Amino acid sequence: MREHAQPSHLPVMFAQALDGLRVVGNGRYLDGTFGxxxxxxxxxxxxxxxxxxLVMDKDPEAIAMARSLADEDARVAVYRGSxxxxxxxxxxxxxxxxxxFDLGVSSPQLDVAERGFSFSKDGPLDMRMDPDSGESAANWLARATDxxxxxxxxxxxxxxxxxxxxRTIVARRDDTPILRTAQLAELIASVVGRGDSKIHPATRSFQAIRIHINRELExxxxxxxxxxxxxxxxxxxxxxxxxxxxxxxxxxFIAAAAKAPPGNRRMPVAQDFTPSLRDLGGAQRAESSETTVNPRxxxxxxxxxxxxxxxxAA
Known part of the structure; x- marks a missing residue:
């Protein structure tokens, strides 16, 4: 069995996630967010x-790395998509x-200015996890109503x-198209103000636009x-x-599959419910030793x- 070198900086909650999956040697597993x-x-x-x-990702750079891994190891299959x-x-x-699933945007995506995810690095206002499909953030902001x-x-x-x-975006875009991350970040900061917060004033807006562009919640x-x-x-x-x-x-989702919904006084006859999932411990957080070295x-x-x-279930 090949031993695969881990990155110098381990992914978030690495050991906890793998322990939670309880990997069996001859099993079939899917990582839907290869990164x-x-x-x-x-x-x-x-x-x-x-x-x-089995590994999946929308990002062509992630898929290129996944295919390299598959070339090294015949146990790996790769699919580009959501x-x-x-x-x-x-x-x-x-x-x-x-x-x-490891949700959200990956650190490499944030680090590359050309991907348009980060307000701290000026680049084209794109934000698509798959740059070959869908509408960029710049195009959406150019046509959406306030x-x-x-x-x-x-x-x-x-x-x-x-x-x-x-309203400010719509008012300004006719005179100056909003095509760069720095433009949008500065516009938002001019409306919100910088104040004393350590969080950049554009943080919430960039997150919201990214989620919308990539249909992340859907x-x-x-x-x-x-x-x-x-x-x-x-x-x-x-x-x-x-x-x-x-x-x-x-x-x-887990709760709905794991436990019956609360009773309804207007429906005296109990509705049949068969659980399909067992919740294993609720929310888990990263250990302090990890958060110290990795704020994310x-x-x-x-x-x-x-x-x-x-x-x-019976």
Whole structure:
């Protein structure tokens, strides 16, 4: 069995995620967010020669790295696309012993100014995880109404000044198209003000636009349904979230599959409920030893659930 070198800086909640998946040597596992392969390589190291690792990602750079890994290791299969479509991949048809999602934007994506994710590095205002499909953030901001922009900033970023920011974007774009990340960040800062907060005033708005452009929450909901459909009884689902909107979706999904809804006084006859998941411990946080060296881990939440077979649910 090949030993795969881990990156010098381990991915967020590396050991906790792998322990949660409870990897069996001959199992079939899917990493729906390959990124730069940190968690995937950890999975491979725990798999035996008969194991199988399926990896997915929208990002062409991530897929290039995944294909290099697959060239080295025949146990790896690669699919470019959203994990929302995992059930449509033939490799998942035999069933999965584990599914892993590490949500949000990856550090390498933030570090490359040309990808347009970061307000701290000037670059084209793109924000697409898959730059070959969909609409860029610049194109969307050029055509959306102020109401549409405000709704996105509020819904996905909980930005209190969403309407004022949206009106300012619409007022300025006719004179000067908003094509660069620095332009947008400065515009938002001029509306919100910098104040004493350590958080950049554009943080919430950039997050909201990125989530909208990539349909992240819609993909998450579809991906969770697909994961449950493809998991074998006893298979594990592990999801790392980085903000409350994502975590709320994961938490509610697991709860809805794990326990019956509360009773309704207007419906005296109890409705049949068969659980399909077992919640394994609720929200887990990164250890202090990790958050000290990796500040990004401070907002990470890991949730793990196990699929229940028909006999166990009965």
């Amino acid at each position: 730069r392969g940190g968690h995937a390589r950890g999975l491979l190291d725990r798999l035996g020669p008969d194991g199988r690792l 994990f929302a479509d995992l059930a449509g991949w033939d490799e998942t048809l035999p069933g999965l012993d584990g599914v892993f 109401t549409e922009i405000a709704d996105v900033l509020w819904t996905y970023g909980e930005e209190k000044l969403s309407r004022k920011i949206a 993909d998450l909901e579809r991906g969770l349904d697909a994961a449950l459909a493809r998991l074998k009884p006893g298979g594990r689902l592990a999801v790392i979230s980085f903000h409350s909107l994502e975590d709320r979706i994961v938490k509610r 881990a401070r907002s990470a939440v890991l949730r793990v659930a196990e699929k229940i077979g028909a006999e166990a």
